Amino acid sequence: MSEIPTDSVGLVSPRTVHFDTPLALACGKTLPAYDLVYETYGTLNAERSNAVLICHALSGHHHAAGYHSHDDRKPGWWEAHIGPGKSIDTNRFFVVSLNNLGGCHGSTGPTSHNPATGRQWGPEFPMVTVSDWVHSQARLADRLGIERFAAVIGGSLGGMQALQWSLTYPERVANVVVIAATPKLSAQNIAFNEVAREAIRSDTDFHDGWYAEHNTVPRRGLKLARMVGHITYLSEDAMGSKFGRDLRSDDLNFGDDVEFQVESYLRYQGDSFSTAFDANTYLLMTKALDYFDPAAAHGGALAPALAPSKCPFLVVSFTSDWRFPPSRSRELADALVRAGKPVSYINIESPHGHDAFLLPEPRYQAVFSAFMSRAAEELGLEERT
Amino acid sequence: MSEIPTDSVGLVSPRTVHFDTPLALACGKTLPAYDLVYETYGTLNAERSNAVLICHALSGHHHAAGYHSHDDRKPGWWEAHIGPGKSIDTNRFFVVSLNNLGGCHGSTGPTSHNPATGRQWGPEFPMVTVSDWVHSQARLADRLGIERFAAVIGGSLGGMQALQWSLTYPERVANVVVIAATPKLSAQNIAFNEVAREAIRSDTDFHDGWYAEHNTVPRRGLKLARMVGHITYLSEDAMGSKFGRDLRSDDLNFGDDVEFQVESYLRYQGDSFSTAFDANTYLLMTKALDYFDPAAAHGGALAPALAPSKCPFLVVSFTSDWRFPPSRSRELADALVRAGKPVSYINIESPHGHDAFLLPEPRYQAVFSAFMSRAAEELGLEERT
Numbered sequence: 024m025s026e027i028p029t030d031s032v033g034l035v036s037p038r039t040v041h042f043d044t045p046l047a048l049a050c051g052k053t054l055p056a057y058d059l060v061y062e063t064y065g066t067l068n069a070e071r072s073n074a075v076l077i078c079h080a081l082s083g084h085h086h087a088a089g090y091h092s093h094d095d096r097k098p099g100w101w102e103a104h105i106g107p108g109k110s111i112d113t114n115r116f117f118v119v120s121l122n123n124l125g126g127c128h129g130s131t132g133p134t135s136h137n138p139a140t141g142r143q144w145g146p147e148f149p150m151v152t153v154s155d156w157v158h159s160q161a162r163l164a165d166r167l168g169i170e171r172f173a174a175v176i177g178g179s180l181g182g183m184q185a186l187q188w189s190l191t192y193p194e195r196v197a198n199v200v201v202i203a204a205t206p207k208l209s210a211q212n213i214a215f216n217e218v219a220r221e222a223i224r225s226d227t228d229f230h231d232g233w234y235a236e237h238n239t240v241p242r243r244g245l246k247l248a249r250m251v252g253h254i255t256y257l258s259e260d261a262m263g264s265k266f267g268r269d270l271r272s273d274d275l276n277f278g279d280d281v282e283f284q285v286e287s288y289l290r291y292q293g294d295s296f297s298t299a300f301d302a303n304t305y306l307l308m309t310k311a312l313d314y315f316d317p318a319a320a321h322g323g324a325l326a327p328a329l330a331p332s333k334c335p336f337l338v339v340s341f342t343s344d345w346r347f348p349p350s351r352s353r354e355l356a357d358a359l360v361r362a363g364k365p366v367s368y369i370n371i372e373s374p375h376g377h378d379a380f381l382l383p384e385p386r387y388q389a390v391f392s393a394f395m396s397r398a399a400e401e402l403g404l405e406e407r408t
Numbered sequence: 409m410s411e412i413p414t415d416s417v418g419l420v421s422p423r424t425v426h427f428d429t430p431l432a433l434a435c436g437k438t439l440p441a442y443d444l445v446y447e448t449y450g451t452l453n454a455e456r457s458n459a460v461l462i463c464h465a466l467s468g469h470h471h472a473a474g475y476h477s478h479d480d481r482k483p484g485w486w487e488a489h490i491g492p493g494k495s496i497d498t499n500r501f502f503v504v505s506l507n508n509l510g511g512c513h514g515s516t517g518p519t520s521h522n523p524a525t526g527r528q529w530g531p532e533f534p535m536v537t538v539s540d541w542v543h544s545q546a547r548l549a550d551r552l553g554i555e556r557f558a559a560v561i562g563g564s565l566g567g568m569q570a571l572q573w574s575l576t577y578p579e580r581v582a583n584v585v586v587i588a589a590t591p592k593l594s595a596q597n598i599a600f601n602e603v604a605r606e607a608i609r610s611d612t613d614f615h616d617g618w619y620a621e622h623n624t625v626p627r628r629g630l631k632l633a634r635m636v637g638h639i640t641y642l643s644e645d646a647m648g649s650k651f652g653r654d655l656r657s658d659d660l661n662f663g664d665d666v667e668f669q670v671e672s673y674l675r676y677q678g679d680s681f682s683t684a685f686d687a688n689t690y691l692l693m694t695k696a697l698d699y700f701d702p703a704a705a706h707g708g709a710l711a712p713a714l715a716p717s718k719c720p721f722l723v724v725s726f727t728s729d730w731r732f733p734p735s736r737s738r739e740l741a742d743a744l745v746r747a748g749k750p751v752s753y754i755n756i757e758s759p760h761g762h763d764a765f766l767l768p769e770p771r772y773q774a775v776f777s778a779f780m781s782r783a784a785e786e787l788g789l790e791e792r793t
Contacts, residue, residue, distance in 0.1 A: 210652055262596045268701065286598065
């Protein structure tokens with residue numbers, strides 16, 4: 024694109040920061056040193072009080088808004104909500120967005136060099152959990168001189184990180200926004216993740232995770248994993264109205280070929296993803312989803328688990344989301360109420376399923392903006408122009 | 409088992425019947441000759457008026473009730489509903505259950521010998537549709553001397569065949585029972601089928617369907633296909649109450665191993681299936697599901713498509729079925745009403761998802777039995793003891 028929209032943060036560049044203080048992980052292992060890649064949008068104020076942390080979902084990364092060049096076809100993944108005048112208003116807030124540890128977009132992960140062995144980490148990269156991410160994000164905040172975030176915000180797996188922030192670092196977060204998430208995965212959620220993992224593991228090109236050393240990637244497995252995932256991101260209605268039973272060509276072919284548009288769409292989505300994402304990272308991210316369960320340490324009781332939290336919450340769900348349906352957000356909101364925490368919960372009417380959290384929708388934008396404006400006012404943040 | 413329950417049809421044996429009249433298929437090809445394997449339960453009356461046809465679902469077969477030997481661990485797949493005193497009462501009805509064309513349990517299908525080439529049919533077995541099955545079933549009825557079925561009954565893909573019977577052979581069926589089915593697949597249904605097919609096709613052991621000639625089977629693909637299928641057969645609640653987030657061992661292992669019980673269950677289900685079912689048959693059966701759409705020839709309008717039907721219908725759905733949810737059965741029931749056809753529709757409260765159609769549930773059994781009793785009375789069938 025040659026003309027960057029005026030409501031975009033514009034051209035942005037990622038930066039990388041290196042940490043050489045070892046990070047102890049929930050799995051019992053320690054990461055001796057690591058890099059985190061991140062982007063920022065807007066300006067950190069003199070009081071360093073206007074920083075907002077964006078946490079990404081399963082296949083997300085640090086590039087949440089703006090464009091990397093004038094030739095970029097697409098902006099960052101949350102362009103709909105980050106920018107001047109948008110829900111997360113970069114005229115007010117300084118936005119920090121990183122690629123999580125274990126990722127495959129620049130932060131240390133399975134595709135990185137393991138100094139201890141001299142080869143890629145590959146499948147030996149330690150399991151990282153939502154808590155581990157929150158610790159690593161806090162270190163990034165330290166490095167940026169941010170003592171306390173005005174808000175920590177995320178959708179889906181990102182929402183779990185936002186929630187965990189309020190529990191691990193209650194003094195370091197003034198507001199939390201949890202969108203299209205759940206306080207823990209259901210058996211069905213885990214089952215879908217397991218199908219995706221089994222697809223990757225059973226690809227003969229996976230080589231127990233050492234595919235890079237075999238100069239290959241488990242494309243077939245990643246493609247299948249993405250196809251399964253994609254079905255769960257879209258609502259049945261969205262798929263129906265997008266594709267219905269439309270045929271790819273005029274007549275039925277009664278063969279092995281693609282017959283319906285929806286098949287063609289899924290294959291395309293799967294193919295694109297299979298060359299762009301690392302398989303070991305996919306396994307790790309889905310496991311992190313499975314493991315998240317702050318209530319587990321409290322015998323499954325969520326309200327007591329939320330006791331450490333000290334900040335107001337905005338919890339958002341979408342009517343047609345069946346991956347993490349409204350009932351799961353309500354579960355969180357109810358537990359926050361029982362724990363005596365301030366929470367606003369809204370269930371947004373949307374036909375777009377789980378993916379709705381990425382899209383602009385007037386009511387969603389209005390509620391999100393209002394919450395962020397109130398946060399800005401309470402923190403005494405001024406608008407820059 | 410040594411003691412066969414008294415409400416079972418007892419020991420049964422399959423029979424095979426050969427047809428050498430070519431069968432023209434919807435795809436344009438012709439099957440020159442074929443075998444069908446079937447079982448019968450109960451006794452055909454002198455008037456040949458008490459026959460009931462059972463149509464099987466995706467992975468079903470002819471063995472719907474009874475035991476093949478005293479050593480059989482399990483009875484037929486619909487033992488809950490076929491037998492003396494059961495919904496399909498073998499004291500009244502003569503039950504015919506076959507393996508469909510294209511199957512892998514004895515009827516001619518991809519694993520059969522293709523006389524034209526001297527090798528297995530494999531991927532060259534022609535695509536068969538629900539209509540083709542109905543034609544082949546009518547020929548089986550001819551061979552058994554059954555001019556008209558007292559009822560044609562099926563669940564899921566079997567329900568589609570029962571519905572098609574009333575359209576293709578309205579004079580040859582006195583009653584139709586359509587359980588947990590749909591008049592056509594949704595885009596999401598097709599998407600799930602496509603993931604299963606892609607899993608099979610992309611298995612390096614698939615060899616474009618010629619795996620038998622390579623002395624292998626695409627086990628990994630079939631396993632994945634079954635795992636995906638299984639998630640859609642169970643309700644989210646059923647999975648939740650069966651497994652919840654129960655761990656396989658006492659502690660989290662933070663590794664590649666199975667962590668949650670639901671993962672272990674799915675892997676086991678997938679493994680068992682992958683050695684017991686033919687991959688080409690799986691592709692064919694899922695395609696037959698995708699293609700079924702009697703309304704297509706009427707511009708998508710279902711009621712006009714149902715005009716040929718002449719018999720009373722029982723349509724049954726289950727509250728927690730999300731593969732073919734109650735709304736899809738209601739769509740059929742509503743169209744039957746608009747078409748002026750007699751229909752009873754009931755939505756049965758059940759936590760068991762799509763699989764509920766296989767299980768005994770008192771209200772389901774009561775409604776099913778009542779419909780069949782009324783059918784028997786109207787046909788003047790007497791009870792044998």
